[in-house]
Amino acid sequence: MLFHVRMDVQIPATLDPGARADLVAREKAYAQQLQRAGKWPHLWRIAGEYANFSVFDVESNDELHDVLSALPLFPYLDITVTALARHPSKVE
Numbered sequence: 472m473l474f475h476v477r478m479d480v481q482i483p484a485t486l487d488p489g490a491r492a493d494l495v496a497r498e499k500a501y502a503q504q505l506q507r508a509g510k511w512p513h514l515w516r517i518a519g520e521y522a523n524f525s526v527f528d529v530e531s532n533d534e535l536h537d538v539l540s541a542l543p544l545f546p547y548l549d550i551t552v553t554a555l556a557r558h559p560s561k562v563e
């Protein structure tokens with residue numbers, strides 16, 4: 472199942488810089504692990520925003536929830552999920 476996900480990142484300015492760097496490094500490692508596993512086939516920066524558009528390829532809504540809620544940045548993300556279905560005009 473494919474899901475389009477928008478993530479807006481809102482890390483508090485008051486967060487200790489070392490803690491922030493550790494969080495971002497752990498987010499990157501987890502994101503790259505999921506990309507290598509084929510679960511996160513698209514990850515794009517939204518130009519001009521601290522936000523991304525992503526596509527996740529997972530087995531179920533529950534797996535998507537597990538993957539997203541395990542993101543190290545999860546407490547600081549505003550997440551919008553859109554389920555995707557096949558378009559009838561898409562060339563195979």
Ligand SMILES: O=C(O)CC1=CCC(=O)O1
Binds near residue numbers: 478499500502
């Ligand atoms: O910076 C972001 O958009 C949040 C994020 C998702 C994966 C990652 O490494 O950072």
